[in-house]
Every structure is written in C-alpha cells, then in structure tokens.
Amino acid sequence: MGFRRFWPLYLLIAGGFVHAWMTGPPMTVNPGPGVLVKERPVQRDLSDERVQRLDEQHNLTLLAEYRIRARVLSRADYSWDAGADLSPMDLALGWGRMSDSAIIDQIDIKQSVRYATWRSSEFPIPLIEISRSIANTHLIPANSEVLKQMRRIGKGQVVELSGYLVDARSDDGFRWRSSMRRSDTGKGACELMLVESVSWH
Numbered sequence: 001m002g003f004r005r006f007w008p009l010y011l012l013i014a015g016g017f018v019h020a021w022m023t024g025p026p027m028t029v030n031p032g033p034g035v036l037v038k039e040r041p042v043q044r045d046l047s048d049e050r051v052q053r054l055d056e057q058h059n060l061t062l063l064a065e066y067r068i069r070a071r072v073l074s075r076a077d078y079s080w081d082a083g084a085d086l087s088p089m090d091l092a093l094g095w096g097r098m099s100d101s102a103i104i105d106q107i108d109i110k111q112s113v114r115y116a117t118w119r120s121s122e123f124p125i126p127l128i129e130i131s132r133s134i135a136n137t138h139l140i141p142a143n144s145e146v147l148k149q150m151r152r153i154g155k156g157q158v159v160e161l162s163g164y165l166v167d168a169r170s171d172d173g174f175r176w177r178s179s180m181r182r183s184d185t186g187k188g189a190c191e192l193m194l195v196e197s198v199s200w201h
Contacts (some may be wrong), residue, residue, distance in 0.1 A: 029156030033102035036158050037095040041068035041135065041182060043165065054140070054168075058086055060194055061167040063178060068135065068193075069160040071099035072153060076111035083114070083176055086168055087138040087192070089150055091159070092116040097125055098133035099158070114138065114190065132183050137191040138176070140166065149198040163196040 044065040051061050070093035078084040092111055097103045106124045110117050116136035123130065141147035142163065153159055165178040178192035 028154050031101055031156065034100055035097060036071050036099040037069055039069060040095060041066065041070070043180075045180070049167075054086075054194075057170050057172075059169050060140070060164075061169075062164045062194070063167060063180065064165045065163075066165045066191070066193060067160070067162045068093060068095075068137070069158065070095045070135070071104075072155050072157050072159055073098070073104060073109045073134065074111045074116065075153060075155055078114070081114070082174055083138065086170070086176070087140050088147070089139045089153075090114060090116075090190075091137050091139060091153065093135045093137055093159070094133055096129070096133045098130060109134075111136065116190075131185050135182060135191050136189075137161075137193050138178075140168070140192065140194045142194055142196045146195050146198055150195065153198070153200060157200045159198065159200040161193065161195050161198055163194045166192055166194045168192060 046062055046064055049061050049063060051059055054060050072091055073094045074092040076090045078088055078090070090111055092109055094104065103124050106122075107118050107120045107130070114136075116134065118130060118134070139150060139161070141150055165180065167178065168174075168176040176192055177188070179189050
C-alpha cells in the first residue's frame with residue numbers, strides 16, 4: 001500500500017539515478033608528463049562592441065572574439081552567488097608548461113569564491129610564468145546545449161572553448177567585466193566568457 005502511494009516518487013528518484021549513470025560525473029583525466037597545449041589563447045578585440053540580450057535579466061557587451069585550448073587544472077560550480085544565474089561554472093585553465101603533469105603535480109591549485117590560487121613548497125617554474133599561463137575563466141553558456149556540454153568537463157581534460165569575452169550587466173545593476181589580458185593577476189584578472197562551443201580531448 002505504501003509503495004502504491006509513493007510509486008511516482010520512487011520512479012522520479014530512480015530516473016534521477018539512471019540519468020546520473022548515463023551522463024556520469026565529470027571524468028578526471030591523469031595524462032603522463034609532457035606539454036599538452038603549446039599554443040596561447042587567441043583573442044581578437046572588436047572595434048565595435050556589440051550588445052546582445054542573453055536572457056530576461058542580462059545584457060552582454062561583446063568585447064573580443066576568444067578561443068582557448070587548455071588543460072583543466074580545476075573546476076568550480078556555483079549556484080548561490082550573485083553571478084551564478086549568469087555563470088554557473090569557473091574553470092582554471094592552463095597552457096604551456098602549465099599543461100604538463102610533471103609541473104602541475106607539484107603545485108596545489110584551488111578555486112574558491114570566484115578566485116583561483118596556487119601554492120607550492122617550491123615552485124618548479126617561475127611564478128611569472130605560472131601567472132601568465134593560467135586563466136581562471138567564468139563561463140557563460142550561450143544556450144542549454146552548451147551548458148550540457150560544460151557539465152561534462154572534468155579536471156585534467158584538454159578543452160577548447162570558443163566565444164567572446166564580455167561585459168555583463170543585469171537589470172538590477174549588477175555588472176561583471178572580463179579581463180582583456182592574460183598577464184594580470186588579482187581582482188579583475190579573470191576572464192568572463194560567453195561560450196558558444198565546447199569540445200574536449
């Protein structure tokens with residue numbers, strides 16, 4: 001009798017488990033040593049900044065075309081902060097020697113409250129090279145399909161993201177602007193990216 005009363009709930013729970021099993025959690029990849037990504041991110045600043053409405057709350061000003069191929073050093077998901085409706089995920093991305101397991105295994109990389117930090121008892125490469133080979137990137141999915149693909153990204157993977165660096169404004173006055181340089185650090189140094197396509201290796 002109890003089962004009959006609650007069988008829709010049981011089916012819902014079972015369906016959730018099946019969905020989780022089919023989609024799976026993000027896979028962590030542990031490749032061997034060696035530089036996986038040699039190229040730097042590609043950015044082309046726009047001479048005429050274009051504004052587009054993303055949803056019922058946000059306008060985006062497109063600042064530059066942007067494509068980055070990089071190794072995922074860390075991933076952080078957000079659902080509670082002021083920017084979560086716009087950007088539900090941050091990726092700490094590395095290229096050059098910061099895509100080499102022999103290097104990054106010696107560095108503790110963490111993400112918290114929209115920042116990425118790194119520390120080590122003895123850094124294997126110069127700190128300036130580390131800061132210029134990492135981008136903590138706030139991802140804005142262009143649509144539901146891109147969001148679905150983003151959710152499959154796991155630590156250690158090499159991903160390629162294409163889209164735009166943007167300035168975001170919400171109707172309630174909230175503003176968020178992307179960094180336009182890969183060499184800056186600290187507050188305002190993160191990239192805010194409208195992601196139009198995702199692929200990974």
